Amino acid sequence: MKFFKAILSLLIVAGLVYVLNRSWGPVPALGSFLSPFTGFWQNGENPVPDKKQIVLKVSGLKDDVIVRFDDTGVPHIFAKNDYDLFFAQGYITAKDRLWQMELQVRAASGRLSEVLGPATLTLDQKSRRLGMGYGAEANLKLSMSDKRSEKALTGYTAGVNAYIGQLAPRDLPVEYKLLGYRPEVWKPINTMYMLEQMTLMLAGRSNDLSISNVLKKYGQEVVNNLFPDYPMLQESPIIPAGTKWDFPKLPIPVKNPLKTSDSIAIQVSNTKPFLANSHVLPPAEHKPEGIGSNNWAVGAEKSITGYPILANDPHLELTIPSIWYQVQLHTPEMNVYGVSLPGIPSVIIGFNQNVAWGVTNVDADVFDLYKIKFKDSTHTQYWHDNQWKTTRKREELIYVKGQKEPVKEDIVYTHHGPVTDTDKPESGTPNLAIRWIGHEPGNSFLTFYELNKAKSYGDYRKALTYYVGPAQNFIFADNGKNIAITVNGKFPLKYKDQGKFLLDGTDRMDDWQGWIPAEQNPFVKNPPRGFVSSANQSSTDPTYPYYINWLFAPSERGIRINERLTAMSKVNADSLRMLQNDNFSVMARTILPKLLSVLRNSALSPTQKAAEITLSDWKYQNNPESIPAAIFETWMPLLQESIWNDEFNSDNQAMKYPSRDRTMYMILNQPNEKWFDNIKTSQKETMPDVVLSSFKASLDSLQKWHGKMSPDWQWFNVKGTEIRHLSRSLKPFNAPLIKTGGGAGIVNAITKRNGPSWRMVVELGPVPKAYGIYPGGQSGNPGSPYYMNLLKKWENGELNELIFLSSPDQQHPRMTASGITFKKN
């Protein structure tokens, strides 16, 4: 009996330890998770940050590095050479954002399932099939062969690993504790994966299939009519119309004159479930409007300071922690401040003593699909240029948590790229190759590295030549009072509209035929209008000799920015901040008077009449409290859908819809077009019918979700902007509800999930004065006082002054006493 009791109680202890030492489904191993000595309790930080000086001995450094923190937690790093500098940047970034860095690399490289299990397998397969690793490996080779990038990558890598190496289990970011894994060793290729991920996000999709389906169904004439290569209604291109292209043009490739469109097949279904083992990519998601950006720079004569002022706000998915990380980097050769991307050394958008720069996305056509003709089902040979050519195979092994054997896939590569898409999903085998800029070997990192050090316009132009993709509108201003913008990236030299439709993988003349020379990329320096700007709209007017794309982001933001900048004088940082927060709707100004004239001639219920009056009194401002803004924003998508759904929405073939610009042109100028008729009804609908029915539907929809017209209809509430934690599932880590105006097509481009992920304004001059903010904070730790400390100011449209120190011992009232000194060993 004595023994029995002893053994039984010991078994209970062992059982308890066993149960608490392992995870159960989504529940983490509770023993270490709950223990205050190792668990999440350790991740709560003192809201008044400790003011302490930490000294760390590090081997491998050539000199000492000093890091000081300001009162928003931004690190200011002072080093004597590049290696040490990037070591410290890696260490400090990991200290604040380790889980984010690693998660993003895992997502890019298709290795999420290794730690998260089968739930993320399809995501991983997508990354693998797209050849993210293929691109990253090619880029790494080039990057390691250049001294500058090699130093930066090895330094940064050593820094991240030095941080990981000293982490005790209790210090792990709370996400690791919740999800039950540990950070792994950082590698230089991770930076390449981060760059690939940016290329994927900004230049990783195409309309080729959906527009080819329109062509197949409605013919060339309808495509030309509804999908023009330049906006029909309104545009204000990035490079001002009329800019001269004074360079010797390269001969432009020609389309094979024998080509018919017969080779183009209709994609039979994209509603079929994605076959996990078919090697076929899932149907591409459309890039949501709201992923884009604004930037502009006003020249010295327009500014009150007598020097240029530059502004940039990149619009990306708003997450917390922010995709950006503020940092100042200082060596004897450079002194730069701005935002970096965790995982990539250097500053991506920022300024130094002499220059400032920023970026917006170009939307170039650099993702093309080629129809491949294989000899047989082994896919070892394919027909190209009148001969059978041999494919290569790339083995992808995806390890999945909880499964012994990795999921293995052999991806077939032609000279175009990986064959992973299909226009016949029911066959289950891919027959479309992807030619994508993300596979083009390059060392785009050097562009940022050289911009960080740039002193002049010449340095800027030289830095841009290293860039491959994702193509960006690089805006620039310097102390020499120059302003400039370059539509920059490695652009394939194509015949007009090459890649608008599915391309023929057997025809040599459909291959990319070389590149637009970097110096012939569209650019403008010190234009007569006194400012430069971009908002993802058409790069140039139709006189530019080369094809970049047939469709760019809608023009409204660009139009508004250019109107405002033309009208403004004596500009200062604050007036540009106001422009970043501008809520004016060019769309409403363009179309609403016409729509209201229809409503006034129609019989309306009292509610509808009230809404019509509200809209009539509206000044086209998408302010947070505006009810008419909410009505208009609900109405517009419904109006477009009710015009096009009957002809373009189909269960068995994904078809591209005509653009907003084309739709508004038709409403304003072609009210008798047949497209207004709903072909699914026996009556013949006209433009006013569609306007009226969609108006009623939008009010019904608002009523359904928000009750009768009341303050609940305020735009911020209807829009419901939310900033989610990067996991997208740990709700308590999300930002609280926020109240903002703006919207898609508005300069203040805050939609439900996307928006200005960083707002920056830089006044150049003898001492640059800069301002910036992102929604979130420096720290990725939800238990840190720096997790969301900048959110409120961002929500209010305010900016923080960015503290730009000139030396490690410069005094500044906002610098704190805390810091880290890395001592060489």
Add this chain to the structure above:
Amino acid sequence: MNILLIVIVTAVLQYFGPWWTVVLAPFLILLWRPATTSFRSFATGFLAIALLWLAYGLYLHIRSEGAMSNRIAEIFSLPNGILLLAVTSFVGGLLGGFAALSGYFTKKAMP
């Protein structure tokens, strides 16, 4: 006295070692200095560990103003970090209690 001993030894073990070292001190100390009854043994271990986890957890909770604990509580559908702290100390207490009980019974079983 045993409670104090367990608290001190466990605090040191937990600070340097993994979480499961929490069962070592209650077991060994009750093996060495058993209480008069099995119930008292269990109570000693339970109170010692529950108190230790409660005190340290409360310190971390208050110092951070619940910045992390309140959020984690929400993930586990608890109203606030204090309740999560109660759960935490109860789990710690169970571990300590059964470990102490094992120490007591093992001593009894020894010749």
